[in-house]
Every structure is written in C-alpha cells, then in structure tokens.
Amino acid sequence: MPENDAVTKFKCDDKKAKELRDIGFGVVNSHVQDGIARGAGVLIALNGQGSDANRILDDRSSQYFSFSKSIIKKQAYPTSLMGSMALLRQMYADANWYVYSCQMEIRENLGRGFFSYQPACR
Numbered sequence: 001m002p003e004n005d006a007v008t009k010f011k012c013d014d015k016k017a018k019e020l021r022d023i024g025f026g027v028v029n030s031h032v033q034d035g036i037a038r039g040a041g042v043l044i045a046l047n048g049q050g051s052d053a054n055r056i057l058d059d060r061s062s063q064y065f066s067f068s069k070s071i072i073k074k075q076a077y078p079t080s081l082m083g084s085m086a087l088l089r090q091m092y093a094d095a096n097w098y099v100y101s102c103q104m105e106i107r108e109n110l111g112r113g114f115f116s117y118q119p120a121c122r
Helices: 014-022 081-100 104-108
Strands: 027-030 037-040 042-045 056-058 063-065
Touching: none
Parallel strands: none
Antiparallel strands: 027 042, 037 063, 042 056
C-alpha cells in the first residue's frame, strides 16, 4: 500500500543497532516488508545517543516494491508473478494518467496513494 511510511512504524532497537555498528554499519535504509507496493522507506543513523529525531536522516528515502502479495491484509490478487508485474505496471500507468490529466477536479478528489509516487504532485 503506497501510503505505508516506514517512519511511522520505526522503533529504535539499541541492541540491534549496536550489533550493526560493531560490524561496520553506520546507516540503514528500512521499509515495511508486506505487500507489492510497500511504500516509503526510512534512512536511519545507527547512533546510540539521542532521540529518534536525531536518528532519522530521511523519512521518505525511497519507494519499495515486491512481487509478493500482502500477508497481513490476506491479499488474494495477484496469484502469479505475471499478475504482480501487471499490477505494478497498471499502478504506474494510472499514476501517470492522474498526474498528466488536465481534469483538476479528478486530481483533487484522489487519495494520497497515487501522489506518493510522484514528487511533483505533493
């Protein structure tokens, strides 16, 4: 679901952050691992001090996609890899149509989902 922002689900785990720092990592990019359109990722510094406001470097660092349907929402469609690809292609085709549509009343009535993929529309 495109409205899925990893920053809203972020909880710092100091023990895991220390493990990653010990093997040489200083920053991680994370996302919610559920569904085909997985939403925006979050870029996090693995510092041990400070608040989450100090750790979060970018709250919309990237968009994530998968060919696996949602387990949490018990998604029934798509049932194949080809169906997943078709769904992603259709999502982009729909988003482009809405972005380049001259019908402003249509764009005003849309939810946040499509526009989360198009920075020019925010």
